[in-house]
Amino acid sequence: MIFVNDITCPLCGSSVPQRRFFARSNKPFCARCGWNLDRAEAALNDTKTMLKLITLAVAGVGLFAAFAAVRAHELWTLSLPAIFLLIAMIPLWNYISARRAIAVAKSTVIPDLARTNTPVLPSVQLLLSLPRPRRVRVALTGTLGIIVLLSVVILLCLFLMVPFTWHDSPIDSKNSPLIPILFITFVVSVMVVPAIFREKRNWSLFRDGDVALARVLAQSRAQQGRTTYSKIDFEFRANSGQLVRNSQKDLSEMVFEEMTIPVFYDPLDPSKNTALCASYLKIAETF
Numbered sequence: 334m335i336f337v338n339d340i341t342c343p344l345c346g347s348s349v350p351q352r353r354f355f356a357r358s359n360k361p362f363c364a365r366c367g368w369n370l371d372r373a374e375a376a377l378n379d380t381k382t383m384l385k386l387i388t389l390a391v392a393g394v395g396l397f398a399a400f401a402a403v404r405a406h407e408l409w410t411l412s413l414p415a416i417f418l419l420i421a422m423i424p425l426w427n428y429i430s431a432r433r434a435i436a437v438a439k440s441t442v443i444p445d446l447a448r449t450n451t452p453v454l455p456s457v458q459l460l461l462s463l464p465r466p467r468r469v470r471v472a473l474t475g476t477l478g479i480i481v482l483l484s485v486v487i488l489l490c491l492f493l494m495v496p497f498t499w500h501d502s503p504i505d506s507k508n509s510p511l512i513p514i515l516f517i518t519f520v521v522s523v524m525v526v527p528a529i530f531r532e533k534r535n536w537s538l539f540r541d542g543d544v545a546l547a548r549v550l551a552q553s554r555a556q557q558g559r560t561t562y563s564k565i566d567f568e569f570r571a572n573s574g575q576l577v578r579n580s581q582k583d584l585s586e587m588v589f590e591e592m593t594i595p596v597f598y599d600p601l602d603p604s605k606n607t608a609l610c611a612s613y614l615k616i617a618e619t620f
């Protein structure tokens with residue numbers, strides 16, 4: 334299934350399925366050694382109140398619709414609330430299946446399989462051994478890739494329209510395709526310019542900075558406007574011995590508690606640091 338992505342259990346190395354679409358707030362856990370099981374259960378319990386409200390709302394709308402349909406002798410009108418009901422049932426179904434999976438895992442996990450000293454992944458080992466300056470590249474994957482691709486396609490279509498409409502719609506006309514072009518350019522620049530400034534700083538950290546393996550202390554979903562993103566808190570020890578903490582947006586959405594992630598920092602000021610997963614940039618050799 335395309336909405337499932339496997340991550341590696343940081344304690345025993347088994348593959349852990351991670352649901353990415355409907356159940357993003359569910360924390361993945363390892364059914365073999367029990368990694369993250371308690372946190373997954375706590376996160377699920379947090380959704381209980383919201384779930385009760387949804388169930389109440391759905392029941393209310395359903396009852397009202399049924400009453401109205403019976404009064405009006407128009408039973409076909411029930412099909413619309415029925416569809417609504419089915420959609421609203423998705424979180425409930427997700428909750429029940431996650432709870433069952435956690436209960437099953439609780440009785441079958443073997444905690445002895447968990448190791449506290451987790452092996453470093455080969456790609457991370459390579460990263461640690463790379464000579465400076467490292468070769469930094471922009472990774473056009475995920476959301477960034479989709480945004481860039483869509484903008485290019487839309488702009489291309491609009492520019493192709495210009496010669497066909499030019500003669501009967503001068504620039505000040507309402508029909509001029511130049512107006513949407515300017516609008517899209519404006520929107521894209523508002524979204525892209527701050528990211529470019531952020532990535533400019535990351536670029537020099539990734540190229541010349543020191544690299545450390547940071548331990549992920551916490552992961553949660555943070556609200557940003559109408560969407561949410563994965564926020565990670567991590568901690569690493571700089572070469573100077575200083576213990577540094579930071580909180581960043583995990584663009585990979587595949588980082589969770591107790592995992593070890595590469596972080597690049599300025600050796601003169603380790604408070605200037607960025608996790609690799611918090612950037613659209615990647616190191617060329619470790620793509």
Ligand SMILES: [Zn+2]
Nearest residue numbers: 342345363366
């Ligand atoms: Zn495990």
